Amino acid sequence: MHFLIALFLATHALAAFPDCANGPLSTNLVCNTSANYKDRAAALVAELTLDELAANSVNLAVGVPRLGLPPYNWWSEALHGVASSPGVTFAPRGEDFSFATSFPQPILMSAAFDDGLINRVATVISTEARAFNNANRSGLDFFTPNINPFKDPRWGRGQETPGEDPFRISQYVYALVTGLQGGVGPSPYYKVVADCKHFAGYDLEAWGGVTRMSFSAPISTQDLAEYYTPSFKTCVRDAQVGSIMCSYNAVNGLPSCADPYLLQDIVREFYGFESWDGWVTSDCDAVGNVFDPHHYTSTLVNASAVSLKAGTDVDCGMTYATTLASAVNQSLVSESEVRTAITRLYGSLVRLGYFDPPGGQPFRQLGWSNVNTPDAQSLALEAASSSIVMLKNDGLLPISPSHFPRLALVGPWANATTQMQGNYQGVAPFLISPLQAFQTAGFNVTFAPGTAINTSSTSGFSAALVAAQDADVIAFAGGLDNSVEAEQNEEGEDRLTISWPGNQLELVSQLASLGPPVIVLQMGGGQVDSSALKANRSINALLWGGYPGQSGGTALVDVITGKTAPAGRLPLTQYPAAYVNEITMTDMTLRPHGSSPGRTYKWYTGTPVFPFGFGQHYTTFSLSWASKPPASFAISDLVRAARVSGGFVDNAPLHEFRVKVRNTGRVASDYVALLFSSASAGPQPAPRQELVSFTRVKGIAPGASATASLPVTLGQIARFDEKGNSVLYPGQYEIWVDTTQEISARFRLTGQETQIVAFPQPR
Ligand SMILES: *[C@@H]1O[C@H](CO)[C@@H](O)[C@H](O)[C@H]1NC(C)=O
Ligand SMILES: *[C@@H]1O[C@H](CO)[C@@H](O)[C@H](O)[C@H]1NC(C)=O
Ligand SMILES: *[C@@H]1O[C@H](CO)[C@@H](O)[C@H](O)[C@H]1NC(C)=O
Ligand SMILES: *[C@@H]1O[C@H](CO)[C@@H](O)[C@H](O)[C@H]1NC(C)=O
Ligand SMILES: *[C@@H]1O[C@H](CO)[C@@H](O)[C@H](O)[C@H]1NC(C)=O
Ligand SMILES: *[C@@H]1O[C@H](CO)[C@@H](O)[C@H](O)[C@H]1NC(C)=O
Numbered sequence: 001m002h003f004l005i006a007l008f009l010a011t012h013a014l015a016a017f018p019d020c021a022n023g024p025l026s027t028n029l030v031c032n033t034s035a036n037y038k039d040r041a042a043a044l045v046a047e048l049t050l051d052e053l054a055a056n057s058v059n060l061a062v063g064v065p066r067l068g069l070p071p072y073n074w075w076s077e078a079l080h081g082v083a084s085s086p087g088v089t090f091a092p093r094g095e096d097f098s099f100a101t102s103f104p105q106p107i108l109m110s111a112a113f114d115d116g117l118i119n120r121v122a123t124v125i126s127t128e129a130r131a132f133n134n135a136n137r138s139g140l141d142f143f144t145p146n147i148n149p150f151k152d153p154r155w156g157r158g159q160e161t162p163g164e165d166p167f168r169i170s171q172y173v174y175a176l177v178t179g180l181q182g183g184v185g186p187s188p189y190y191k192v193v194a195d196c197k198h199f200a201g202y203d204l205e206a207w208g209g210v211t212r213m214s215f216s217a218p219i220s221t222q223d224l225a226e227y228y229t230p231s232f233k234t235c236v237r238d239a240q241v242g243s244i245m246c247s248y249n250a251v252n253g254l255p256s257c258a259d260p261y262l263l264q265d266i267v268r269e270f271y272g273f274e275s276w277d278g279w280v281t282s283d284c285d286a287v288g289n290v291f292d293p294h295h296y297t298s299t300l301v302n303a304s305a306v307s308l309k310a311g312t313d314v315d316c317g318m319t320y321a322t323t324l325a326s327a328v329n330q331s332l333v334s335e336s337e338v339r340t341a342i343t344r345l346y347g348s349l350v351r352l353g354y355f356d357p358p359g360g361q362p363f364r365q366l367g368w369s370n371v372n373t374p375d376a377q378s379l380a381l382e383a384a385s386s387s388i389v390m391l392k393n394d395g396l397l398p399i400s401p402s403h404f405p406r407l408a409l410v411g412p413w414a415n416a417t418t419q420m421q422g423n424y425q426g427v428a429p430f431l432i433s434p435l436q437a438f439q440t441a442g443f444n445v446t447f448a449p450g451t452a453i454n455t456s457s458t459s460g461f462s463a464a465l466v467a468a469q470d471a472d473v474i475a476f477a478g479g480l481d482n483s484v485e486a487e488q489n490e491e492g493e494d495r496l497t498i499s500w501p502g503n504q505l506e507l508v509s510q511l512a513s514l515g516p517p518v519i520v521l522q523m524g525g526g527q528v529d530s531s532a533l534k535a536n537r538s539i540n541a542l543l544w545g546g547y548p549g550q551s552g553g554t555a556l557v558d559v560i561t562g563k564t565a566p567a568g569r570l571p572l573t574q575y576p577a578a579y580v581n582e583i584t585m586t587d588m589t590l591r592p593h594g595s596s597p598g599r600t601y602k603w604y605t606g607t608p609v610f611p612f613g614f615g616q617h618y619t620t621f622s623l624s625w626a627s628k629p630p631a632s633f634a635i636s637d638l639v640r641a642a643r644v645s646g647g648f649v650d651n652a653p654l655h656e657f658r659v660k661v662r663n664t665g666r667v668a669s670d671y672v673a674l675l676f677s678s679a680s681a682g683p684q685p686a687p688r689q690e691l692v693s694f695t696r697v698k699g700i701a702p703g704a705s706a707t708a709s710l711p712v713t714l715g716q717i718a719r720f721d722e723k724g725n726s727v728l729y730p731g732q733y734e735i736w737v738d739t740t741q742e743i744s745a746r747f748r749l750t751g752q753e754t755q756i757v758a759f760p761q762p763r
C-alpha cells in the first residue's frame with residue numbers, strides 16, 4: 001500500500017447508502033431483500049454501461065449518479081483497530097469518532113497463542129468499524145489482515161503479520177477473519193468484509209537494488225504449497241473471507257495480479273471449489289505495474305485485460321478506470337468478464353446490507369457509544385500484557401515499588417506514545433507510555449531518553465547515566481520502531497542488519513556498569529540480535545514487547561511488577577546478527593542449501609539466539625501425558641474416518657493429545673502448550689521441527705494442574721511432496737511439548753503412502 005497516497009486521498013467524499021426506499025434503484029431487484037444476493041447484484045450490474053462499469057472497477061468507485069448509486073471507496077484499513085486510510089476519516093480531536101481502540105500489532109498479539117483473544121479483538125474492531133460506517137466515516141471493506149509469513153528477519157512489514165509459522169498464521173487468520181466478518185460466511189449479513197493479503201510470496205520491500213514492484217520471486221511448487229500459501233487456504237476455504245489481495249511482486253515471472261494459476265487455479269478452484277464468490281483486489285497500482293515496471297505486457301491497456309482475465313476484480317488504483325473500456329473495445333477482454341468481476345463486488349456489498357432499505361439495514365444500532373468501551377480498553381490491555389514475552393530473568397523480576405522505589409527509565413522507547421502503535425494505525429483514544437505507567441504504579445521515576453533509535457551521537461548519555469546512578473533499578477526501553485523497520489514511503493524498506501541499531505547497546509553497557517540491576521525492554525516488530533544481553537550477567541532481565549498499542553506502558557509494567565504473569569511465546573526466530581550475511585533476501589527457498597543455512601525454525605541449521613516458541617515464566621511447570629499417546633495409526637483407518645465425517649480430509653483429526661500441566665512454582669500463571677513434531681518418513685530433508693498444535697491454558701494456580709488438549713489434524717502430520725501435494729507417509733514420527741522438549745513420544749503411521757490433498761500444478 002502506498003501510505004502517502006492513502007493520506008492524500010483521505011479527504012475524499014464520505015460514503016452514503018443508495019436510496020433503496022425512493023431512489024431510481026428502489027424498483028431494481030438489488031433493493032429486494034427477499035431475492036438472492038447474486039441475483040440482486042446481477043440486476044444492478046445489468047443496468048450499468050461499459051463506461052459505468054469501468055468507472056466502478058477501481059477502489060475509488062465513483063458510483064452511478066443517474067441511478068442514485070453513491071461513490072464507494074473499497075479501501076479501508078483495520079489491521080489492529082480501525083485505521084487511517086482512504087476509506088476512513090477520523091473526526092477532529094474532541095469530537096465523536098475522533099479515535100478508535102488501538103490494539104497491539106499482530107506480531108505481538110500472535111505471541112499470546114490465544115485464538116479466543118484474537119477473535120474477541122476482531123469482534124471489537126468490526127463493531128467499531130460498523131459504528132464508523134454508520135457515521136459515514138468508513139467503508140465496509142477492510143484491506144486486512146497481512147498474512148504473508150515473516151520469513152526473512154529483515155522484512156520491513158513483518159510487524160503486520162502473525163509471525164513466521166504457516167500453522168500459527170492460519171489459526172490466527174481464522175480467528176481474526178471470522179471475528180471481523182461475524183462468522184464463517186455469515187448469513188444473511190457480513191459484519192464487515194476482510195481481505196487477506198498479499199497473494200502470493202510477498203515479503204520484500206526494497207533490498208539490494210530489488211523492489212517489490214518489479215521483483216519476481218522464484219518459488220518452487222513445494223514451497224508455495226507448504227510455506228507461502230497455507231494461511232490463504234485457511235482464509236479463503238475455511239474462514240470464507242470476502243476478499244483477497246494480489247501482490248506487487250511476480251512469482252516465477254508472472255505478476256501476481258495477472259497470474260491465472262494463482263488467482264484461478266489456486267484461489268477460485270482449489271480453495272474455493274469454484275463456489276467462492278469473494279473478490280480479488282490488486283495491491284494499490286499493481287495492475288499498472290503489470291505493464292511497468294514488470295513489463296509483462298507491452299501496453300497499459302493489455303495490463304488491464306490480462307489482470308481482469310486472470311481474476312483481479314477491482315483495481316486499487318486508476319488503471320482499470322482509464323483503460324478497461326478500451327480493452328473491451330479491442331477485444332482483449334469481454335464485457336461479460338468485466339460484468340462478472342463487478343457483480344462479485346456488488347454481491348459483497350449486498351451481503352453487507354448496503355442495498356437494504358433504511359429501516360432494515362443491519363448493525364445500524366452501533367454508534368459512538370460502542371467505540372472504546374471499558375471492555376474494549378481492558379481487552380487492548382489484555383492483548384498486550386498476555387502477549388509480552390520474557391526472554392531472560394535471573395530472578396530479579398517481578399519487582400515492586402516498595403522494594404525498588406527509585407527506578408531510572410532510559411532509552412528511545414522510555415516515553416513512547418505513538419511509537420507503540422507501529423504502522424497501519426488509527427488515532428488512539430490515549431497512549432499510556434512506559435514512563436506514565438511506571439509512575440502510576442508507584443515508582444519514583446527518573447527519566448532520560450539517553451539516545452535515539454538509530455544514532456551515533458552520545459550527547460544524551462551523560463544525562464542518562466546521572467539519572468540512573470542513584471536508582472534502585474534501571475529499565476532501558478529501546479530496540480526498533482517504524483523509523484527503522486516499517487514501510488515508510490513508496491519504495492518501502494527492509495533492514496540491512498538485524499543488530500540493535502545505533503548506539504543503544506553501548507548505552508545499555510554503560511548503564512550496566514553502574515551497579516543497580518538492569519531490565520531491558522526490547523521493542524519493535526522484527527527481532528534484533530540480543531545475544532550480548534542474553535549472555536551478560538549484568539543484564540538481569542530481558543522482555544520483548546513488540547508494538548503494544550494504546551495501553552502498552554501499562555502492559556509492560558503489569559508484567560514487570562507481576563500483576564500479569566508473562567506467558568507469551570516468540571512467534572518468530574531471533575537469529576544471530578551474522579544471519580543476514582549468510583542468505584540473500586531474494587532467496588525464496590526454505591530448505592538449507594549451499595548458500596543458505598535454511599529459513600525459519602523449521603529449516604534453520606544454525607543456533608538461534610532465542611528460538612521460535614521461546615518464552616519464560618515467573619513459575620515452573622511440570623508436564624506429563626494426561627493420556628498415553630497411541631503408538632501407531634493406520635493410514636487407511638485415518639483416511640476412511642476422514643471421508644466418512646465429510647469435511648476436508650486435511651482438517652480431519654489424527655488424534656487429540658492431552659497433557660497434564662502442573663504449576664510447581666509459587667505464582668499463578670497461564671501456560672502456552674506448544675506441540676511440535678518431526679518425521680523421519682517422507683521426502684528428505686524433512687523440516688527439523690513443525691508446530692502441529694497449541695493451546696493456552698489459563699490461570700493455573702500454584703500447586704494446581706490443568707489439562708492441555710492438543711488436537712492434531714491429518715494436514716498437520718502430512719508432508720508436502722515436490723509437487724506440493726499433502727501426503728501421509730508411513731514411518732516414524734516424534735512429537736514433543738515445548739521448545740525445551742519437556743515431554744515427548746513416538747508413533748508410527750502404518751500402511752500405504754496416501755495423498756490427502758492435490759495441489760494445483762503450474763500451467
Ligand atoms: C422480490 O424477490 C422475491 C424473490 O425473488 C420475489 O418473489 C418478489 O416478487 C420480489 N419482489 C418484488 C417487489 O419484486
Ligand atoms: C450519512 O449519509 C446519509 C445519506 O447521505 C445521511 O442520511 C446521514 O444523515 C449521514 N449520517 C451521518 C451520521 O452523517
Ligand atoms: C497481452 O499480454 C499477454 C501477456 O504478456 C500476451 O500474451 C498477449 O499477446 C498480449 N496481447 C496483446 C494484444 O498484446
Ligand atoms: C470503441 O470503438 C468505437 C469504434 O471503433 C469507438 O467509436 C469508441 O470511441 C471506442 N471506445 C473506446 C472507449 O475506446
Ligand atoms: C512524554 O511524551 C509526551 C507525549 O509526546 C510529552 O507530552 C511529554 O512531555 C513527555 N514526557 C517527558 C518527561 O518528556
Ligand atoms: C524521588 O527520588 C528523588 C531522588 O532520589 C528524591 O529526591 C525524591 O524525594 C523522591 N520522591 C518521592 C516522592 O519519593
Ligand SMILES: *[C@@H]1O[C@H](CO)[C@@H](O)[C@H](O)[C@H]1NC(C)=O
Pocket residue numbers: 454455483484495496497501502
Ligand atoms: C541507521 O543509520 C545509519 C547511518 O545513518 C544508516 O546507514 C542505517 O541504514 C540506519 N539503519 C537503519 C536500520 O535504518
Ligand SMILES: *[C@@H]1O[C@H](CO)[C@@H](O)[C@H](O)[C@H]1NC(C)=O
Pocket residue numbers: 508509510511512513532535536537538
Ligand atoms: C557485561 O556488561 C558489563 C557492564 O557493561 C561489561 O563491563 C562487561 O564487559 C560485559 N560482559 C560481556 C561478556 O559482554
